[in-house]
Amino acid sequence: MVNGNFRDYAIVACGTMIPELNALKETGFLDGVLLYTAPGLHQVPEELEKQLQKQLEVAKEHAKKIIVVYGGKYCYINMRDSYRTIDRVIDEMREDGYYIARTEVENCLDMLATVEEREQLAEGQNIWFCTPGWLKYRDMVFKGWDKANANENFPQYTGGGVMLDGIGFFDQYAIEHVEEILDFSDWAAIPLEAHSVSLERLKQVLIAAMEESSFQ
Structure with a gap:
């Protein structure tokens, strides 16, 4: 194409x-x-x-x-x-x-990695997958959520969070807005890292x- x-x-x-x-x-x-x-x-x-x-x-x-x-x-x-x-x-x-x-x-998520690809990446762990937009537009994606909502949803992801990053977003965002990444991880009570995808x-x-x- x-x-x-x-x-x-x-x-x-x-x-x-x-x-x-x-x-x-x-x-x-x-x-x-x-x-x-x-x-x-x-x-x-x-x-x-x-x-x-x-x-x-x-x-x-x-x-x-x-x-x-x-x-x-x-x-x-x-x-x-x-x-x-x-x-x-x-x-x-x-x-x-x-x-x-x-x-x-x-x-x-399916637009960036298939279910099978995510399962391979998870290696049997329960991982919360997201895309750059979930962090960049966090206030809209999680509108109305408080700490109680986060506590109800995120602790089940014992393998942490993984961003499917096809644009090199995470590394640049970590330089410019590291406090937002740390704040999100604290709010969700899970670590967030990136995995590069095509x-x-x-x-x-x-x-x-x-x-x-x-x-x-």
Whole structure:
């Protein structure tokens, strides 16, 4: 896949993926329009739906082909209506003359490393995996969480936390914002380290979605 083949596409993505997608745009791999919903909206499905619909309308003003960079299982959970999924929200936005495809992954972690790759990395330990966006946009991703919420969720990860870092984010962030990393580790009561990954997995996920939309 050569750079520039996304020029006819608009991409609507969760803001958690801003660091990686902007990196792909800077290298020339993505040359279409990038639009984002706010990070952390998996906790507020009504707002996620509202922002996703709005950004899809904006995307239609720029392109006839649209890729939604969201997972299907964990990124949108509607407790009031379990049958309402992110794919149903997207389907309601379809109209003649437009092609919309969603990345075929369960969550943002899958965009950077497969389940099998994460299992190999964990080596049998219970590890909390995250991406750079989870730390960079911590205030939005964990909006409404207090120490009690952290104590309920993080101690089970006895192997600590591992950031899947495909852009060299962690090392630079540790230089400029080391206190934020230490504060997060203290709040979550687990250590956080980074594991370098390639963005090739993300590229392939995007290519697969592009190919899907091309044949609808």
